[in-house]
Amino acid sequence: MNLHELEKIRELEDNYCKNCKLKKVNRKLYNKSYAHHFCINECSVGLKIKIYGNNL
Structure with missing residues (x-):
């Protein structure tokens, strides 16, 4: 698990x-x-969180 993410x-x-x-x-x-759904798919912060989560 990547602690940085x-x-x-x-x-x-x-x-x-x-x-x-x-x-x-x-x-x-x-x-x-x-x-x-809005937070994950529309919000720029949510999109960043999604990217970091995918890296885990």
């Missing part, structure tokens, strides 16, 4: 995802599943 993922989540207003709005307007 895990640390980068943790750092991105802490700095950007925890207080993301788009995530909160999407959850409120749609649902948790939609918000998750």
